[in-house]
Amino acid sequence: MVILAGCVATPGIVPATALHGIDHVVPQPDKFRIPELLGMASGQTDRAAPVFFTTRALLPVQDGCAFRCAYCIVPTTRGAPRSRPMPQLLAEARHLVHQGFKEIVITGTNVGTYRDEHHTLIDLLMVLDDLPGIERIRISSIELSTVEKPLIEWMSRSDHACRYIHLPLQSGDNRMLARMRRRYTVEQYRAIAETALSAIPGLGLGTDLITGFPGEDEVAFQATCGLIDALPFSNLHVFPFSQRPGTVAGDLDNRVPQATIRDRTRHLIECGQTKRNTFAHQHVGQCLPVLIESVDTVPDTSEGWTDTYLPVKVHGKGLSRNQIVKTCIDQWDGNHLLGHP
Numbered sequence: 212m213v214i215l216a217g218c219v220a221t222p223g224i225v226p227a228t229a230l231h232g233i234d235h236v237v238p239q240p241d242k243f244r245i246p247e248l249l250g251m252a253s254g255q256t257d258r259a260a261p262v263f264f265t266t267r268a269l270l271p272v273q274d275g276c277a278f279r280c281a282y283c284i285v286p287t288t289r290g291a292p293r294s295r296p297m298p299q300l301l302a303e304a305r306h307l308v309h310q311g312f313k314e315i316v317i318t319g320t321n322v323g324t325y326r327d328e329h330h331t332l333i334d335l336l337m338v339l340d341d342l343p344g345i346e347r348i349r350i351s352s353i354e355l356s357t358v359e360k361p362l363i364e365w366m367s368r369s370d371h372a373c374r375y376i377h378l379p380l381q382s383g384d385n386r387m388l389a390r391m392r393r394r395y396t397v398e399q400y401r402a403i404a405e406t407a408l409s410a411i412p413g414l415g416l417g418t419d420l421i422t423g424f425p426g427e428d429e430v431a432f433q434a435t436c437g438l439i440d441a442l443p444f445s446n447l448h449v450f451p452f453s454q455r456p457g458t459v460a461g462d463l464d465n466r467v468p469q470a471t472i473r474d475r476t477r478h479l480i481e482c483g484q485t486k487r488n489t490f491a492h493q494h495v496g497q498c499l500p501v502l503i504e505s506v507d508t509v510p511d512t513s514e515g516w517t518d519t520y521l522p523v524k525v526h527g528k529g530l531s532r533n534q535i536v537k538t539c540i541d542q543w544d545g546n547h548l549l550g551h552p
């Protein structure tokens with residue numbers, strides 16, 4: 212059975228001729244209902260709960276975005292921002308904790324715009340923080356212009372907040388940021404990232420970058436490289452620009468040649484690996500809690516994650532999935548931290 216789901220399943224995005232061989236088209240708002248929809252198709256009527264195949268449970272707190280960055284089709288496909296009521300989110304989080312999930316990941320299209328009447332994201336986080344049994348709260352990607360001081364303060368003092376923040380940058384050049392219709396300058400980005408890094412010791416800092424956005428000349432690209440060098444990023448997601456019909460960037464001139472885009476992408480991916488190595492090496496010699504996700508790849512080896520969002524192979528007997536194990540880190544092999552309980 213083939214299911215087309217998510218943003219791309221929005222009417223008008225994929226031409227009907229491309230749907231040949233697809234059994235079900237499930238639009239974005241319904242994607243977590245796929246088990247239920249399949250059950251209905253086969254005559255079952257029971258409501259199915261979302262199923263997670265990791266030890267981290269996702270808690271979608273809102274959907275939609277009205278920022279309209281020049282390259283992004285999401286505001287068209289997902290529509291205006293809508294937040295879920297706080298009591299409903301609390302009930303769902305309580306249920307997930309009751310099911311045994313130790314880590315809850317706050318997700319959404321633009322999580323920093325969460326609003327339920329006068330409550331904002333920080334109010335929600337503080338209430339979740341007090342939930343009995345919760346061990347870790349991780350915030351997925353968050354837009355820089357929505358990061359306020361209370362969020363950083365909460366991350367620095369909460370026993371449950373994961374020490375990782377993903378702040379999409381896209382470009383390290385102010386002219387490009389303006390062309391992309393992003394809502395911050397390089398200086399603002401740097402100031403907030405540095406505030407978070409100094410308030411939260413050991414913080415992992417992730418970002419997204421676009422290479423080859425129309426008009427990105429060598430000066431702009433070098434500005435991006437300079438900012439990447441200057442900040443201790445632990446995780447870079449590098450995306451070559453691709454034109455999306457229906458976006459502002461779809462009609463922009465000054466296109467960057469594909470070969471240049473490829474070279475810039477490769478260069479930033481290599482920078483990202485170097486920076487990740489540097490960040491990971493700082494964990495060697497420390498004993499850190501690791502949330503075990505799987506136990507059966509190699510005998511007596513389990514795999515899990517630090518709160519700083521690095522993968523770990525833990526060598527030791529008798530570990531179980533979904534257990535948080537204090538792990539002494541011996542080395543970084545380029546992909547995983549290696550350690551023992």
Ligand code: SF4
Pocket residue numbers: 276277278279280283284285286320321354
């Ligand atoms: S890139 Fe993010 S913030 Fe910008 S329009 Fe798309 S979803 Fe919204």
